[in-house]
Amino acid sequence: MYIYKAYNLVIASDKALPESVPVDKAEVDVQVLHTSSSETLDISSKCFMHWHLSGGELWLSIANVNGGYLLRFNEIADFFVSKYGKEIFCMPKPEIPKETIQHLLLDQVIPLVINLKGGEALHASAVRTPQGVIAFAGLTGSGKSTIAGSFLQAGYPLISDDCLPLIEQNQDIYAIPAYPGLRLRDDSLEYLFGNNGNHKSVAHYTTKKRLCIEKRVEAFCEEPQLLKRLYIIADPAETDGETEVMIEGFFPKDSFMALVKCTFRLDITDQKMLERQFHFLKRVVSKVPVQQLTFPRNLNFLPAIREAILADLKTIKVDC
Amino acid sequence: MQTLSIDDKVKIPEGVIFQKVGDETVFLNLGTGIYFGLDPVGSRIWDLLVEKGILQSVFETMKEEYEVASEELKQDILHLVQELQTKKLIEVIP
Numbered sequence: 271m272y273i274y275k276a277y278n279l280v281i282a283s284d285k286a287l288p289e290s291v292p293v294d295k296a297e298v299d300v301q302v303l304h305t306s307s308s309e310t311l312d313i314s315s316k317c318f319m320h321w322h323l324s325g326g327e328l329w330l331s332i333a334n335v336n337g338g339y340l341l342r343f344n345e346i347a348d349f350f351v352s353k354y355g356k357e358i359f360c361m362p363k364p365e366i367p368k369e370t371i372q373h374l375l376l377d378q379v380i381p382l383v384i385n386l387k388g389g390e391a392l393h394a395s396a397v398r399t400p401q402g403v404i405a406f407a408g409l410t411g412s413g414k415s416t417i418a419g420s421f422l423q424a425g426y427p428l429i430s431d432d433c434l435p436l437i438e439q440n441q442d443i444y445a446i447p448a449y450p451g452l453r454l455r456d457d458s459l460e461y462l463f464g465n466n467g468n469h470k471s472v473a474h475y476t477t478k479k480r481l482c483i484e485k486r487v488e489a490f491c492e493e494p495q496l497l498k499r500l501y502i503i504a505d506p507a508e509t510d511g512e513t514e515v516m517i518e519g520f521f522p523k524d525s526f527m528a529l530v531k532c533t534f535r536l537d538i539t540d541q542k543m544l545e546r547q548f549h550f551l552k553r554v555v556s557k558v559p560v561q562q563l564t565f566p567r568n569l570n571f572l573p574a575i576r577e578a579i580l581a582d583l584k585t586i587k588v589d590c
Numbered sequence: 591m592q593t594l595s596i597d598d599k600v601k602i603p604e605g606v607i608f609q610k611v612g613d614e615t616v617f618l619n620l621g622t623g624i625y626f627g628l629d630p631v632g633s634r635i636w637d638l639l640v641e642k643g644i645l646q647s648v649f650e651t652m653k654e655e656y657e658v659a660s661e662e663l664k665q666d667i668l669h670l671v672q673e674l675q676t677k678k679l680i681e682v683i684p
Contacts (some may be wrong), residue, residue: 523627526611541620
């Protein structure tokens with residue numbers, strides 16, 4: 271077995287997960303086993319949730335199966351997650367590339383397993399600054415990864431890309447590092463990092479590339495860090511034609527609602543989880559200022575966006 | 591849905607949880623998964639609904655606290671309660 275750490279979980283896998291950080295033997299939180307299955311289980315009567323892509327195509331179905339959860343990525347793979355999230359069985363369709371399965375496992379399934387195991391995670395990318403961790407949340411395609419990449423390129427270590435687990439310690443909210451990898455569209459990758467070849471395919475169904483930073487120790491932060499600011503990126507569809515970078519405060523209820531929209535939930539019928547998460551998000555918005563970030567949809571504005579955020583961070587009061 | 595009256599009584603259904611965030615309030619109906627938020631004035635009405643449970647009492651207290659025309663205040667309270675009722679965050683007691 272290969273043993274890794276990602277999202278503060280020790281993951282044992284029968285196949286390599288090259289993006290994750292290898293660790294010595296430790297108590298395993300999640301065991302991942304890959305199997306092949308010639309049969310497709312009929313889950314239609316057990317499904318409680320379907321996710322669709324923006325074009326309407328079915329992306330993911332989740333069903334209660336054998337006391338656990340079956341996550342079916344349409345025409346790609348099934349992942350069976352045992353009741354308490356201790357085991358994950360990956361069952362890809364034939365001919366699906368291994369990087370696609372690794373991506374789905376690390377970036378889609380494990381974030382939901384974090385929620386199943388009693389944790390909370392946001393759809394957010396994050397970097398470490400001298401003032402603390404700042405996170406960027408928003409809709410798919412809103413620019414979370416690109417802004418995090420812009421900070422990474424300027425020397426700020428990455429904390430997470432797209433999934434940011436949070437924990438509460440001593441009444442503060444801490445960001446948990448994910449793993450050293452950043453997924454960017456071709457244009458963002460080339461603008462920020464040039465065509466240096468230090469990247470690879472994310473999955474067969476997307477043109478995004480994974481920027482490999484696992485060997486650059488300065489580029490990834492491995493320890494939980496205090497979360498200082500959350501920036502909610504304004505919906506690109508509603509900010510088309512924007513010509514300047516703007517950072518504005520939210521009313522508390524709007525901060526809360528914004529976080530609700532970007533939180534991972536595996537089983538939306540699990541009322542205990544919903545209640546736990548509701549109270550946790552309330553504590554997050556009570557502790558961490560949430561700001562709305564609006565910017566022109568043009569890569570040439572990335573330095574200005576970074577500068578505006580750094581200026582905003584300077585308004586944070588220093589804790590005594 | 592029955593037409594609301596200022597003489598109606600209300601209660602919070604089982605499975606509705608709420609929290610103050612600053613001077614605003616956020617809600618979740620655990621059964622439907624619907625989230626909702628109220629601004630400071632709506633939050634004050636909610637607090638009074640929880641405390642008194644009678645719309646007329648809420649109206650009288652709000653009338654003392656805010657400078658607002660009686661009819662306008664009455665309509666605002668009824669409108670808010672109707673919205674909460676639609677979202678299954680409050681029930682009118684028959």
